[in-house]
Amino acid sequence: MAKPRTLYDKIWDDHLVHEAEDGTCLLYIDRHLVHEVTSPQAFEGLRLSGRTVRHPERTLAVVDHNVPTTDRSHGIAEEESRIQVETLAKNAKDFGVEYFHERDKRQGIVHVVGPEQGFTLPGTTIVCGDSHTSTHGAFGALAHGIGTSEVEHVLATQTLIQKKAKNMLVDVTGKLARSATAKDIILSIIGEIGTAGGTGSVIEFAGEAIRDLSMEGRMTICNMSIEGGARAGMIAPDQKANDYLHGRPKAPKGEAWDKARAYWNSLHTDEGAHFDRIVKLDAASLPPIVSWGTSPEDVVSVAGSVPNPDDIADEGKRQSKWRALDYMGLKPGQKMTDIELDVIWIGSCTNGRIEDLRNVARIVDGKKIAGNLAYAMIVPGSGLVKEQAEAEGLDKIFKAAGFEWREPGCSMCLGMNPDQLKPGQRCASTSNRNFEGRQGYRGRTHLVSPQMAAAAALAGRFVDIRKS
């Protein structure tokens, strides 16, 4: 009998082009997503060496990082951003790659667009010059971020030089506690394993709580695998994945769909397959989570308080956590629910999908955001998410509550466009990174779920949503 294999093993085996004696492999790449920030130097490299894009039809380009979220019908005011966007448009045209420009309603964050278009499919290998490419693993794809040199490599060869990663299983057992979300699951996992906990591994997320999640929730989980240091995160595809993809513009149709589904059904970890590491998490006892520091591993229950770095034995780590508290303007022992906020930001490739917006609308419907906030902003993940939300009247609920309702893009998740925190401003954010300066110079980020961000918007501080 064949050796039992993990989901990662199966996809790896099905994409192996060449393996050298030392284990260096050439892996075939089925799908390549391209955005404006990490691609200009790659296309320039192709030009300089006289190379072409091997498979333009396996490549999809979209602008997301630089685009303003205000009206962009008159173009992009900021010169450097405009040049980067125009450069992508030109490169896509010159090399024959399909491109969604900033006024196309299909435009959005690359990791929202891929699944939405059915470009993301189970069992495929997917790369993008963007670390959050791990998102696509929610469909049972092997998906990960690459650097610009590798973008050029994939454009030229449709392959990537790789060594096989280790297999890691995160088993999330039980039924997810009320008021806890996919975001709380992944933040808890990162808190548990640390931001280097998954280094060198591909994580498969499994267990009842994962199976119970919608595709949106699964994307939130896989999206932040990178924050746990993993090369990729993945979840075995099931009927929910099929239902999500059926009828999408780039998904297979008719007979091809049936054939594809038959293959997708084989994409699960075999009984008895080997994992190098297994981590278990009980979903039933999960509280809503808030981050307190400047690393996604710095997390605590909303009912908890800021920890004391002096409790850490390692000197380097202790000093780093004191530095984080200093940056965040917090003191050990401070209760999370006592922390007052200045800004609420809802969006990103982690939590900018329709389900996220529906969850926010449910909480803020008929209410007003707190008076102490400078502003609260909602940025849909794509033009199609925006269109759907408006069809459901969610935009009216948000605007009536006092939220700004913006055009799609990465926005303040990383602030490459004008949406940025001011120094000292404290933000409850549904994004994925609370790094120093991430959302704006000296800005302070607390990572939370959309539901926690919505409740925080109404109260002007963090609230334990289990009690409301």
Place this chain on the structure above:
Amino acid sequence: MEKFETLNGVAAPLNIVNIDTDMIIPKQFLKTIKRTGLGKSLFYEMRYTQDGKELPEFVLNKAAYRKAQILVAGDNFGCGSSREHAPWALLDFGIRCVISTSFADIFYNNCFKNGILPIVVSPENLKKLLDDADRGSNATLTIDLPKQEIRGPDGGTVKFDIDPFRKHCLLNGLDDIGLSLEKSSSIDAFEKKQAAAQPWL
């Protein structure tokens, strides 16, 4: 890509864990469409005030470390975004080698594409190398890639592991797109096989 064989240079200590790529090169510098010119913006927020004045306490602003070629840093260096601007900024500043107990995957890969050698050492050896790097103008280390060892100012040596293929590429300054294109016939064969087995792709 420039070859990497033996490097003798000043090592700067940066004993912070989880130094992320946003710290190495903040977002406002990602709008470039070039690979060069990022060195002056390396570690921008730690290195300068908001109006662009140097912060004298930051290690790379100190006289002894202004020409550092080696960085000795805390655990999990280079975590976060995939931006290759991080190694480009290090390289443009003049840094050819980073030593830590661990590196984030994508950053680690990106280093090798740019002739930078990332070296993983044990926590004990990191402590020793941080002490060496703390010696100001005497903080000189020799990185010997062929022998896979780091030699300190007191003659102590630390051995390190490196993947043989990556070592070969660094020593010879090889462009791996060229190497992969040599396997074109394997790629063609794979595509034929896949087209038959998975025609929907």
